[in-house]
Amino acid sequence: xxxxxxxxxxxxxxxxxxxxxxxxxxxxxxxxxxxxxxxxxxxxxxxxxxxxxxxxxxxxxxxxxxxxxxxxxxxxxxxxxxxxxxxxxxxxxxxxxxxxxxxxxxxxxxxxxxxxxxxxxxxxxxxxxxxxxxxxxxxxxxxxxxxxxxxxxxxxxxxxxxxxxxxxxxxxxxxxxxxxxxxxxxxxxxxxxxxxxxxxxxxxxxxxxxxxxxxxxxxxxxxxxxxxxxxxxxxxxxxxxxxxxxxxxxxxxxxxxxxxxxxxxxxx
Numbered sequence: 703x704x705x706x707x708x709x710x711x712x713x714x715x716x717x718x719x720x721x722x723x724x725x726x727x728x729x730x731x732x733x734x735x736x737x738x739x740x741x742x743x744x745x746x747x748x749x750x751x752x753x754x755x756x757x758x759x760x761x762x763x764x765x766x767x768x769x770x771x772x773x774x775x776x777x778x779x780x781x782x783x784x785x786x787x788x789x790x791x792x793x794x795x796x797x798x799x800x801x802x803x804x805x806x807x808x809x810x811x812x813x814x815x816x817x818x819x820x821x822x823x824x825x826x827x828x829x830x831x832x833x834x835x836x837x838x839x840x841x842x843x844x845x846x847x848x849x850x851x852x853x854x855x856x857x858x859x860x861x862x863x864x865x866x867x868x869x870x871x872x873x874x875x876x877x878x879x880x881x882x883x884x885x886x887x888x889x890x891x892x893x894x895x896x897x898x899x900x901x902x903x904x905x906x907x908x909x910x911x912x913x914x915x916x917x918x919x920x921x922x923x924x925x926x927x928x929x930x931x932x933x934x935x936x937x938x939x940x941x942x943x944x945x946x947x948x949x950x951x952x953x954x955x956x957x958x959x960x961x962x963x964x965x966x967x968x969x970x
Contacts, residue, residue: 704774704775704776705774705869706730706737706763706765706771706774706775707731707734708842708843708869709763709764709868709869710727710730710731710734710763711731712867712868713727713762713763714727714728714731715867722751722755723759723762725749725751726749726751726755726756726759727759729748729749730745730749733748734775737772737775738772738775738776740772742756742757742768745768756768764868764869764870788844791943791944791945792804792944792945795943795944803942803944804944806942807940807941807942807943807944807946808944808946808949810941810942811938811940811941811942811944811946811949811950812949812950812953814938814939814941815938815950815953815954819936819957821961823934823935823936824936824954824957824958824961825961825965826934827886827918827934827936827958827961828958828959828961828962828964828965829965830884830916830918830934831856831861831863831884831886831958831962832861832962832965832966833884834882834883834884834916835882836864836882836883836884837856837861837863837864837883837884837885837886838863838864838865838866838875838879838883838884838885838886838915839852839853839863839864839865839885839886839887839888840865840866840872840876840885840886840887840888840894841887841888841889841894842869842872842889842894844947844948845888845889845890845894845947845951846865846867846888847948848888848920848947848948848951848952848955849865849886849888850865850867851951851952851955852865852886852888852951852955853865855955855956855959856959856962858959859959859962859963859966861962863886869898872909873907873909876909876910876912876913876915877909877912877913879913879914879915880914880915881914881915881916883914883915883916884915884916884918885913885915885916885917885918886918886919886920887917887918887919887920887921888920888921888951889919889920889921889923889926890921890922890923890945890947891921891922891923892919892921892922892923892925892926894907895907895910895919895926895929895931895932896910896929910929910931911930911931913931916933917931917932917933918932918933918934918935919932919934919935919936920935920936920938920951920954920955921935921936921937921938922937922938922939922940922945922947922950923937924937924939936954938950938954
């Protein structure tokens with residue numbers, strides 16, 4: 703999934719439907735496969751606004767200008783040849799093999815995690831969430847969905863945390879975070895910690911190595927434990943080629959919250 707489509711969706715979700723920017727974002731999404739071939743004048747005509755309005759909108763999304771926006775508009779499925787890609791790994795496999803193997807993969811991953819989880823790690827994370835007043839959950843695409851889900855789940859237990867969908871806002875927050883901040887990171891592959899995954903060419907990410915915050919990671923990749931900025935991690939190695947992290951994240955966060963509620967009752 704390309705950077706533009708992600709930023710458009712995130713932006714659209716936070717806009718009132720009667721605004722000009724909502725109209726532009728929705729129009730671009732409805733004509734997404736054409737945008738990379740259209741000039742700024744053609745897009746302005748399509749949206750029934752001026753070229754200057756399109757230029758301003760591009761900057762609002764975090765692009766340098768319309769040409770930068772256009773460069774990020776081309777949608778090529780699995781453009782970076784990522785074997786963990788959602789369509790390639792999950793949907794295409796279902797289409798070829800049916801549903802049984804996907805269900806089996808989920809059961810294997812859940813069973814393995816159940817047999818190997820270190821509850822003390824879950825306890826330490828729950829204690830950290832209780833201790834820190836400022837807690838932030840981060841991820842990208844489906845992992846960010848898990849971060850939002852975690853935010854809502856914790857709210858049910860009276861703990862209010864923050865998350866940011868926008869990639870630029872995430873990076874800025876990481877650079878400015880202090881030692882008084884706890885960051886819970888959702889990243890299946892672990893690449894979110896070191897790479898700008900949704901940007902062309904997946905350039906190196908330095909924001910985690912620069913942050914002063916305490917970083918806890920939920921990942922299927924045990925290598926994240928070797929990163930010097932990672933304080934704690936829950937690892938759930940996949941037992942098949944299916945990437946079941948969207949389900950595993952739900953199980954792990956439920957366990958963390960259950961322990962948080964239990965430990966909180968004893969005034970940590």
